[in-house]
Amino acid sequence: MDTRRLNFCRGKVITDPQGRYSFITIMPGKYGWGWYTRPAHVHFRVTAPGRRTLVTQMYFSGDSSLGDHDPCGFCGSENPSQVAEPRAPSGDEGRYTVGGTSYTISEVAEWDIVLN
Numbered sequence: 001m002d003t004r005r006l007n008f009c010r011g012k013v014i015t016d017p018q019g020r021y022s023f024i025t026i027m028p029g030k031y032g033w034g035w036y037t038r039p040a041h042v043h044f045r046v047t048a049p050g051r052r053t054l055v056t057q058m059y060f061s062g063d064s065s066l067g068d069h070d071p072c073g074f075c076g077s078e079n080p081s082q083v084a085e086p087r088a089p090s091g092d093e094g095r096y097t098v099g100g101t102s103y104t105i106s107e108v109a110e111w112d113i114v115l116n
């Protein structure tokens with residue numbers, strides 16, 4: 001078994017008619033090999049009819065591997081528009097229940113995506 005596959009979470013999210021989306025996931029960790037350490041991030045591939053596909057990554061503020069510390073020189077972690085600001089959940093955001101199991105949400109991040 002290729003255990004690396006167990007470390008990857010993937011999903012497909014479809015926006016509502018207003019283009020809003022949301023999903024719940026685990027906070028990704030940094031990864032790398034030897035000197036190579038990438039900041040924690042989530043990959044996105046965003047498509048919409050009549051629009052060019054956007055492939056990008058969302059990062060999290062406060063990560064010490066952002067920007068100049070990111071060995072990937074073209075991944076955008078130096079770009080403030082790609083860095084989300086996690087915050088504590090408010091109201092009903094703190095709990096998520098599915099299939100009879102309830103989960104505690106520890107952080108919420110909002111990230112707007114604009115397709116040109």
Ligand SMILES: [Fe+2]
Pocket residue numbers: 041043
């Ligand atoms: Fe990655």
